Each structure stands twice: as C-alpha cells, then as structure tokens.
Amino acid sequence: MSNKxxxxxxxxxxxxxxxxxxxxxxxxxxxxxxxxxxxxxxxTTNSKHIAIYLSNDGELDxxxxxxxxxxxxxxxxxPIIHPFNGxxxxxxxxxKNSPMxxxxxxxxxxxxxxxxxxxxxxxxxxxxxxxxxxxxxxRLGMGGGFYDRTLARLHEQNWQKPxxxxxxxxxxxxxxxxxxxxxxxxxxxxxxDKTYCW
Numbered sequence: 001m002s003n004k005x006x007x008x009x010x011x012x013x014x015x016x017x018x019x020x021x022x023x024x025x026x027x028x029x030x031x032x033x034x035x036x037x038x039x040x041x042x043x044t045t046n047s048k049h050i051a052i053y054l055s056n057d058g059e060l061d062x063x064x065x066x067x068x069x070x071x072x073x074x075x076x077x078x079p080i081i082h083p084f085n086g087x088x089x090x091x092x093x094x095x096k097n098s099p100m101x102x103x104x105x106x107x108x109x110x111x112x113x114x115x116x117x118x119x120x121x122x123x124x125x126x127x128x129x130x131x132x133x134x135x136x137x138x139r140l141g142m143g144g145g146f147y148d149r150t151l152a153r154l155h156e157q158n159w160q161k162p163x164x165x166x167x168x169x170x171x172x173x174x175x176x177x178x179x180x181x182x183x184x185x186x187x188x189x190x191x192x193d194k195t196y197c198w
Contacts, residue, residue, distance in 0.1 A: 004178045005140060005143075005177075005178055005180075006143075008131075008132050008140060008174060008177065008178075009131050009132065009140060009142070009143060012131050012132045012140075012171070012172050012174070013057065013058065013131055015171050015172075016057070016058035016059070016131075016169055016171065016172060017057070017058040018058075019058060019169065019171070024058075024060075024061055025061075026192065027060055027061065027169060027192040028060070028061035028062075028063065028064045028065070029064060030192035030193070031060055031061070031062070031064070031065055031167060031190065031191075031192055032064045032065040032068050034190050034191075034192070034194075034195055035065055035127070035165075035167075035190055036065075036068060036072075037195075038165075038188070038190065038195060047072075047073050047074055047075060048074045048075070048124040048125065049074075049075045049077065049118055049122060049123045049124050049125075049162075050069055050074050050075065050076055050077065050123070050124060050125045050127065051076075051077040051078070051079065051091045051118070051123050051125065051126045051127065051162065052065065052066060052069075052076060052077070052078065052127040053078060053079055053127065053128070053129050054078060054107065054108055054109075055129075056105075056107050056129075057142075059129050059167075060129075060167045060168060060169055060191075060192070062127070062167065066094075070095075070096065075093060075118075076093070076094045076095070077091040077092060077093055077094055077118050077123065078091065078092060078094040078109055078110055079091055079109065079146070080092050080103070080109040080110060080112060081103050081104070081109070081146070083112055087145070087146070087149050088146065088149050088150045089146050089147065089150045090117050091117065091118050091120065091123060091126075092109075092110045092112070092113065092116045092117050092118070093110070093113075093116040093117075093118065094110055098110045098111075099111040120150070120151075120154060120162065121154070121159060121161055121162070122161075123161060123162035124161060124162055124163065125162050125163050125165060126162040126163070126164050126165070127165050127166075127167055128147055128164060128165065128166050128167065128186070129141070129142075129166075129167065130166045130167070130168050130172065130189075131172065132168075132172050132173075132174050132177060133166055133168055133172060133173060133174070133177070133186070133189050133196075134173070134174050134175060134176050134177045135173070135175065135176070135196075136176070136185070136198065137185045137186045137187060137189065137196070137198040138176075138177045138179055138183060138185050138186075139166050139177075139183065139184070139185065139186050139189075140177050145182070147184065148182045148183060148184050149182075151164070151184045152182065152184070163187070163188065164184070164186050164187065164188070165186065165188045165189065165190055166186045166188070166189040166190070167189070167190055167191075168189060168190075168191050169191060169192065170191045170192065170193045170194075172191075173191075185198075186198075
C-alpha cells in the first residue's frame, strides 16, 4: 500500500507543480472567495481562531485568504514543528509583523513564542494542506504524518472543534486513496471550483 501511496503522491505533486502562475493566481482568488463564503454559510460573523499554512511545493496559494482573514479581524495561526516533540505540530498566532524563521524543511513558520500558542481545541477551523484527496474525504499528505499525529488524540475523542478543512486544487482529486489506520478523514475540502462536504 505504501508504494501505491508514494506513486499517487509523486504523480499529483508533479501535476500540481505544473500549474501555471496564472492558474495559481486565479486559484488563490477563488479559494479566498470560497472559504469566506463557507464562513458566511455557517453564520460566522464574530472573530474566529483559524489555523492555516503558508503554501509550498505548488500547494494552493493561501496568501490572499490570510490577508482577507486579517481584514475581517479573524485570528490567524500557522503550524510550527513542536520544539520538544518534533513529530507533532503547534499552532501559533500569525500577524503581519510576526518574526519568522525557516524550519528544517525550509518552510517559514513564526519564531516560537509560547504566549502566542493556541491549544488545538480552541481553534475554530484548521485549514490543512494535502497532496491528494478522494471522493470519500480521505486525505493524502506529504508523508511526514505531522497532521495525523497532531490530530490523533482528538480524533479518538470525537471532538467538535476545530473543524478540519482540506485545501486543494481540483486536479488533486482522485477516485480512491489507499487508506492507513492513522489517516484522519476530512468532512470538508475546498478547491477553487467547489466545496466538498461529507
């Protein structure tokens, strides 16, 4: 099964990286509109705690959405690799002037400030990157397992918050993914073209 997952991961990453700059710009604009519409559909008018990520490796560009969330006075958080348990993630407040550093993968994250960490159950939404997803809401990540390990305990407890939402290009949709026991399925995935809900 791991070979099949690796094959899908390589194919979709290659497809995603081949999107043109213009396609990425249009996708980023559509993502912003689709997620804001999703918030409105849930009658979310007050400020929310929303974790998101900085795009990498051809991922759907989140920069326009982050700016819009700031404009709407939502609190934005980014994942940082846990300083003591490097297999898990923490989520730290991200503002326009936040000091940043590159993590071991070369991805920018806020410099650790324990006073700015948001406990996972206090987040309202967790917007997650993914490499591929299928028509049942299953998600295939980059292979590091950071999100699956971070969410494992909450998954066992049938939590209500945060709402997990995957962000992806439409070209990342496949018919079916090979699933492992540790995979955390998603109830919502937003692409530039539509919102999938299960």
